Amino acid sequence: MISEKPRVRFAPSPTGYLHVGGLRTALYNYLFAKHNNGKFILRIEDTDRTRLVEGAVSNLIETLKWAGLEYDEGPIIGGNYGPYIQSERLDLYNKYVKELIASGRAYYCFCSTERLEKIREEQQAQKLQPKYDKHCLSLSNDEIQAKIANGESYVVRLNVLPDEKIRFNDIIRGDVEFDSSVIDDQVLLKSDGFPTYHLANVVDDHLMKITHVIRGEEWLSSTPKHVLLYDYFEWERPIFAHLPLLLNKDRKKLSKRQSDVAVEDFRDKGFLPEALVNFVALLGWTAGDDVEYYNIEELVNKFSLERVNKSGAVFDLDKLTWLNAEHLRKKTTPEIVELIKKEYSKTTYTKVCSDELFAKMVDSMRERIEFAHELIEKCPYFFETPTDYDMEVFKKRWKEDSPILLTKFKEEISKLENPTKEDYDHVIHKFAEENEIGMGKIIHPLRLAVSGVGVGPGLFDILDIVGKEEVLLRIQNILDKFK
RNA sequence: GGCGCGUUCGUCUAGUGGUUUAGGACAUCGCCCUCUCAAGGCGGAGAUCACGGGUUCGAAACCCGUACGCGCUACCA
Numbered sequence: 121m122i123s124e125k126p127r128v129r130f131a132p133s134p135t136g137y138l139h140v141g142g143l144r145t146a147l148y149n150y151l152f153a154k155h156n157n158g159k160f161i162l163r164i165e166d167t168d169r170t171r172l173v174e175g176a177v178s179n180l181i182e183t184l185k186w187a188g189l190e191y192d193e194g195p196i197i198g199g200n201y202g203p204y205i206q207s208e209r210l211d212l213y214n215k216y217v218k219e220l221i222a223s224g225r226a227y228y229c230f231c232s233t234e235r236l237e238k239i240r241e242e243q244q245a246q247k248l249q250p251k252y253d254k255h256c257l258s259l260s261n262d263e264i265q266a267k268i269a270n271g272e273s274y275v276v277r278l279n280v281l282p283d284e285k286i287r288f289n290d291i292i293r294g295d296v297e298f299d300s301s302v303i304d305d306q307v308l309l310k311s312d313g314f315p316t317y318h319l320a321n322v323v324d325d326h327l328m329k330i331t332h333v334i335r336g337e338e339w340l341s342s343t344p345k346h347v348l349l350y351d352y353f354e355w356e357r358p359i360f361a362h363l364p365l366l367l368n369k370d371r372k373k374l375s376k377r378q379s380d381v382a383v384e385d386f387r388d389k390g391f392l393p394e395a396l397v398n399f400v401a402l403l404g405w406t407a408g409d410d411v412e413y414y415n416i417e418e419l420v421n422k423f424s425l426e427r428v429n430k431s432g433a434v435f436d437l438d439k440l441t442w443l444n445a446e447h448l449r450k451k452t453t454p455e456i457v458e459l460i461k462k463e464y465s466k467t468t469y470t471k472v473c474s475d476e477l478f479a480k481m482v483d484s485m486r487e488r489i490e491f492a493h494e495l496i497e498k499c500p501y502f503f504e505t506p507t508d509y510d511m512e513v514f515k516k517r518w519k520e521d522s523p524i525l526l527t528k529f530k531e532e533i534s535k536l537e538n539p540t541k542e543d544y545d546h547v548i549h550k551f552a553e554e555n556e557i558g559m560g561k562i563i564h565p566l567r568l569a570v571s572g573v574g575v576g577p578g579l580f581d582i583l584d585i586v587g588k589e590e591v592l593l594r595i596q597n598i599l600d601k602f603k
Numbered sequence: 604g605g606c607g608c609g610u611u612c613g614u615c616u617a618g619u620g621g622u623u624u625a626g627g628a629c630a631u632c633g634c635c636c637u638c639u640c641a642a643g644g645c646g647g648a649g650a651u652c653a654c655g656g657g658u659u660c661g662a663a664a665c666c667c668g669u670a671c672g673c674g675c676u677a678c679c680a
Contacts, residue, residue, distance in 0.1 A: 133680050168679055233678080240677095249605050250676070275678050293608070302606050302676085310678040317680050341607055341675035364609080371672065399615095402628095406616060410627045429616080432673065436614045439629045449642085487642035498640095513639090548638090563638040575640040 126158035126331045130184075130191070131321065133165045134176030137382040138183040140435070141336060141366040141374055144400045148363060149334050150189045151401070151423035158331070162194030163324060164205040167314045177205075183383050187393045188416055193328075201328040206320050213315040216323050216353070217276050217308055225352040226308055228264050229256040230274045252277065252305045276309035278318075278345065286344040291332075291361040291425045298344040306345050318342060322349040325358055334361045334425070337432075338373075361425050364404045365432040374435055386440075390463075390491035395444040403433040413446055445490035456482045459492035467496060469503040477585065484581035499576060502585055505594060506572030509601075513574030517564035523599055525555065525562055526569065530595045533588060541584040548580070569598040 130146040132138065138146075153160040162184070164177055177195065184191070193199025203209055220226035229252070240250045257279065259267075268274065284300040308319040315323070325333060340362045350357045366374040374381055380389070386396055398414050406429075407422040414422070448456065457478045464473070473481075481502055485495045496503075532547055533539070539547075548566075552559045567579050570591055576582060583591050 131680095135680080165680065171679065229678095236678090244604080247604055273678095277678095296607075298606075304676075307678045312678075314678090316678070321680095336674095337608070338674055338680090344607095362608085365673070367673080369614085373673075402615065404615090408617070410617075412615090412628055431609050433616090434614055436629070439615065442629055445642095485641090488640065517639090558638095560638060567639065573639090577640085579638060 124331070126153060126156050127161060127329050128153050128158065128332050128334055129161040129163050129325070129328065129330050130189075131163040131165050131324075131335075132180055133168065133171065134173060134180060135171045136173045136176050136179075137384055138180055139374075139381050140383055140386070140396075140400060141381070143183075143187060143383050143396070144366060144403060145334065145336055145363060146184060146189055147187070147397060147401055147419075148405070148423075148425075148428070151419055152332065152334060152425060153192075154420040155423050159192040160189070161199070161201075161328060161330070162191040162204060163328070164195055165317065165320065166205060166207045167310075167317065167320050169312065169314065179384075183387075186387060187383065187397055189397075206315070206324065209320070209324065210313065210315075212327065213309065213319055213323055214313075217315070217319065220278075220308070220352060221276065223352070225279050226276050227257050227279055228259065228268075228274050229277045229305075229307075230259075230267050230272050231255055249302060250304075254279075254305060273311045275307045275311050277305040278308050278348065280305055280345075280348065286347055288343060288347050288357065288360060290340070290343075291359060292364075292428050292430060293340070293362060296340070296343070300344070300348075303344055303348075306342075318345050318349065322346050322353075322355075326350070326353070326355045330358050332359045332361060332425075334363065337362045337365050361428070364429055366403060367432045367434045369434060371432065371434065379435070379437075390493050391440065391444050392447045395440065395447040398447065399440045399443050403435065404429045413443070413450075441490055448490065448492065449486055453479050453482050453486075456486065456492060460495055463493040463496055467503075469496075471503045473503075480581065480585050484577035484585065488577065499571075501571040501573075501576075501582070505590065505597065506570075508572060509568055509598065510573045513564075513568055514602075517568055517574065518602065519561065519565070521561070522565040523603060525557070526565055526595050526599060528555070529562055529566065530592060533591060533595075536588060539584075539588055541580045544580045544583045565598075566595070570594045 128149040130142075130149050132142055132146075150160045152158070162181070164180075166172060166177075181194075181196065191197070193201065194204045198204075217226060221228070231252075235255075236252070239253055243250045256277075280300050280303045282301045286298045286300055286303070287295060289295055306318055307316050309315055324330075343360060343362070347357060368374050368378045370378075376382070380386060383396070387393070394415060397416060397419070401414065401419050401423075402412065405423070405427055408427060451459075454475075457475055460478055460482060461475075464478075481495060481499065485499065489495050489498065500506075529548075529551055532551055536543055536547065548559065548562060552562055563579055564574075567576070567582070568574065570579075570582055570586055586594070
């Protein structure tokens with residue numbers, strides 16, 4: 121347990137949807153905060169106006185909520201360190217950038233994109249690392265004022281001094297060292313007046329009293345820039361933790377070209393939030409025991425950054441699916457009934473089913489489905505009379521005496537009054553005994569008659585769910601068809 | 604190209620110098636259970652711990668090098 125209460129943040133850009141990698145980052149932040157009685161903060165990094173997508177912020181918040189990751193401070197609910205949307209904090213960035221300029225740690229740059237491109241090409245041709253050449257650093261104060269007064273467009277750049285070692289510690293990766301000579305004079309303030317990620321991130325993390333920066337590994341290379349900024353401002357650096365990346369099957373960064381990456385895609389496919397969260401937690405972290413099934417409380421209890429892995433993890437849909445089935449089966453019958461009802465309302469079936477009937481369906485199928493919607497897909501015969509039959513099963517199971525047996529059996533059922541599942545069980549056993557046949561002789565044809573297929577839940581369950589009158593009808597149907 | 608990070612069964616991983624003939628989970632295969640299909644139980648196959656050097660009585664574990672992979676290298680995050 122960390123002694124001081126940590127404050128961590130998840131800081132996505134609202135570019136459309138929540139990526140599963142983002143969900144994992146958010147989750148680790150959340151787990152770390154909750155485990156240590158700290159705060160989990162949501163901050164929207166919308167400084168790139170060209171990539172802004174309408175509705176993305178509310179979608180992000182809604183998706184986070186679906187996953188069970190409620191934030192303590194952030195947009196809508198507020199907090200003591202707001203606003204939590206960067207586009208509403210422009211004056212702050214401006215103020216701090218001026219400080220940096222005054223101390224010589226940053227400078228105005230009026231270079232055109234054409235010039236920037238040209239020097240970049242030249243450097244690449246010479247196999248040099250592309251870097252800004254500090255051309256505008258030599259501008260005098262008067263020149264700068266004149267250009268600004270003249271309405272020339274400018275950016276503000278970080279003044280990186282060469283030949284310095286920039287060192288920092290990362291909880292996951294240990295000590296990391298960069299030479300400042302490889303670091304570009306990063307643009308801090310763009311010509312449209314918006315800050316870049318690097319400036320906004322550092323200013324906000326400091327102002328919001330963020331203690332631990334937990335983010336994806338793609339940020340590791342720019343961390344020295346951030347460290348420099350903290351040092352220039354004379355601010356205390358947060359503790360860094362760079363998480364391993366989530367990978368496709370080909371071990372490349374998880375991308376939407378190859379698979380689903382949006383959390384909402386998984387939600388729409390019927391994955392349970394607790395399963396997705398459980399799965400994603402295990403991608404790069406383990407408690408060290410052999411437990412794989414966790415609910416969110418257990419994750420909070422066991423989580424620690426020290427046990428996060430260093431190497432990237434391939435997203436394996438098979439394992440996610442297995443976990444989904446595990447979580448689904450741990451639910452109570454009424455809980456699953458609610459899920460089924462939601463799915464059922466999306467279908468075109470007209471049969472009216474009571475909760476009690478749905479409950480019977482769930483109990484008969486819970487070991488046989490990995491997703492709630494599979495119950496409906498696998499058992500159309502729960503909702504309508506079969507019109508055709510699986511001929512493979514027919515060939516295998518329909519014997520010469522099947523019509524006679526079914527006809528006789530139909531009479532037995534007719535005699536039953538309000539039969540229960542146990543009554544069906546009893547009557548079939550008795551029937552097999554009296555006719556001196558194996559159970560299979562009656563069960564298989566009957567299953568085909570009643571469901572049209574050869575697989576499914578226990579036959580007594582099907583009979584009970586379908587109901588006596590419908591069972592009689594279905595037996596007659598198959599007899600008519602194959603007499 | 605430069606810089607950084609990584610590398611244990613197909614996949615997620617356990618492993619912090621001897622308890623390791625490298626353990627578990629998913630997937631896969633077989634058997635049992637059984638009215639079918641699942642679930643469950645049992646079992647099998649699957650990793651020369653990327654490679655090469657060291658250090659050590661002893662290395663998957665520590666050090667160095669190489670290879671490979673990934674990330675960054677934008678007025679994107």
